[in-house]
Amino acid sequence: METVLFSSQIANDLKQFLGHLEYSSLGLIMDSNTKNTCLPLIEKILPESVRKFAFPAGENHKNLETCVKIWEWMTNEGFDRKTLIINLGGGVTGDMGGFCAATYKRGVRFINIPTTLLSQVDASVGGKLGIDFQGFKNHIGVFTQPDAVIIAEEFLKTLPENELRSGFAEVLKHGLIRNADYFRILKFENWQDQPWKEIIEKSVNIKKEVVEKDPKESGLRKILNFGHTIGHAFESHFLGTQQHLLHGEAIAIGMICEAYLSTKKSGLSKEELKEVEKVILSVFGHFEFSDEDVPTITQLCSQDKKNVSSTMYFSLLRKIGACDFNIPVSHQEISESIHYYQSIKL
Ligand SMILES: NC(=O)c1ccc[n+]([C@@H]2O[C@H](COP(=O)([O-])OP(=O)(O)OC[C@H]3O[C@@H](n4cnc5c(N)ncnc54)[C@H](O)[C@@H]3O)[C@@H](O)[C@H]2O)c1
Ligand SMILES: O=C(O)C(=O)C[C@@H](O)[C@H](O)[C@H](O)COP(=O)(O)O
Ligand SMILES: [Zn+2]
DSSP: OOEEEEESSHHHHHHHHHHTOOOSOEEEEEEHHHHHHTHHHHGGGSOTTOEEEEEOOSGGGOSHHHHHHHHHHHHHTTOOTTOEEEEEESHHHHHHHHHHHHHGGGOOEEEEEEOSHHIIIIITSSOEEEEEETTEEEEEEEEOOOSEEEEEGGGGGGOOHHHHHHHHHHHHHHHHHHOHHHHHHSOOTTTTOSOHHHHHHHHHHHHHHHHHHOTTOSSGGGGGGTTHHHHHHHHHHHTTSTTOOOHHHHHHHHHHHHHHHHHHHTOOOHHHHHHHHHHHHHHHOOOOOOTTHHHHHHHHGGGOTTOBTTBEEEEEEEETTEEEEEEEEOHHHHHHHHHHHHHOOO
C-alpha cells in the first residue's frame, strides 16, 4: 500500500521527499487549472530538468484521446522506465495520469499530489486508475498503487466552493459506510465550516483500512462504491449537458437512491433513511430532472463493474455506519429508487 504523507508546507516537504528518490527523469502531469493555481506552490523547488504536461481540465477530458496525448508526450520526452511521474491535480489528473504512468512501458513509478478535497479524501489513495469510455465511468483502467501520496490542505485555498462540496460527498460516504459517529459529527448546516485537516485524515484512514483488506475489490472494498452504481449513471447521463453534475454531486443523488434501496433490501430503518436524506439534501439541494431521463439512467447501471453476468449487485447500508455488498437489485427496483428521489419535496 502506498505511503500517505500529510504536509503542512508542501514546497519544503516535496523537496525533501524528492531528495531521497532516484529517478532518470521527472515528469509532471497537471490540468489547465492546477497549472495556474497549484504549480506556483511547488514550482520553485522542482529541478530545472522537470518536464511538464497540462491537459484541459474537466471530466470531459478523462478519456483515451487525452491519454494518447500524454503517452505521446512521455515518448517524445524520451522517458525510460526509471522515470518518476508526479500527478498534480484532482481525481481526474490522478486517475488518468496514474493510468498513463502505470501502462507506459508497462509501468513507471508515480506519486500523487491531490489538490481537491475529493482527491485528498478519496481518489488519490487506493490505486484505482482509469478513464471513461463510451459514456461509462472508469470503464478502462487498472489497479496500481502510487509510490506515495502527499496531501497538503494549502491547495484547498483556491478550490471553488462547488468543488469543495463535491469532495464532501465522499466524506459523508465514508461515515455512512464505516463510522456512524464520524457521520454524525460532520456539520451539515454550515458544511463549509469543517475542521478539514482532521476530516481529511479521518477519511483517508477509513479508505486505507478498507483498501488494505481488499486492494482489488474482490469483496469488502465494494463498500467504498456505496452510492456509485446509480451516482455514476447520473454522472454519465448528464456529462457535457446543461445539467452537468460533478462526481460528488452525482454520488450525493446516488446515495439517497441507494439508501432508499437499503430500506428495501438490507435493513436500513426508515428513520435512518430520513436522516441520510436530510443531511444530503441540506448540503446539496434537490436535483431536478425529467421522467424521460429515468430509463436511460437505469440502463446505464447495467455496465457497473460490480455486476456479474446480467445480475446487478449493489453495496447497501445495513444501518448508518455499516454497509453490506453483493446485494442483487433489479432494473425495476433501481427505477423505483430514482422515482423516489424525484418525488422528495424539500
Ligand atoms: N480513483 C479513485 O479511487 C477515485 C475516487 C473518487 C473519485 N474518483 C474520480 O475523481 C474524479 C473527480 O475528482 P475531482 O473532483 O478532484 O475532479 P477534478 O480533477 O476534475 O478537479 C475538479 C476541478 O477543480 C480544479 N482544481 C483542482 N485543484 C484545484 C485547486 N487547488 N484550486 C483550484 N482549482 C482546482 C480542476 O482543474 C478541476 O477543474 C472523477 O473522475 C471520479 O471518477 C476516483
Ligand atoms: O476506491 C474505491 O474502491 C471506490 O469505489 C471509491 C469511489 O469513490 C471512486 O469514485 C471510484 O473511482 C469508483 O470506482 P468504480 O470501480 O466504480 O469505477
Ligand atoms: Zn467516488
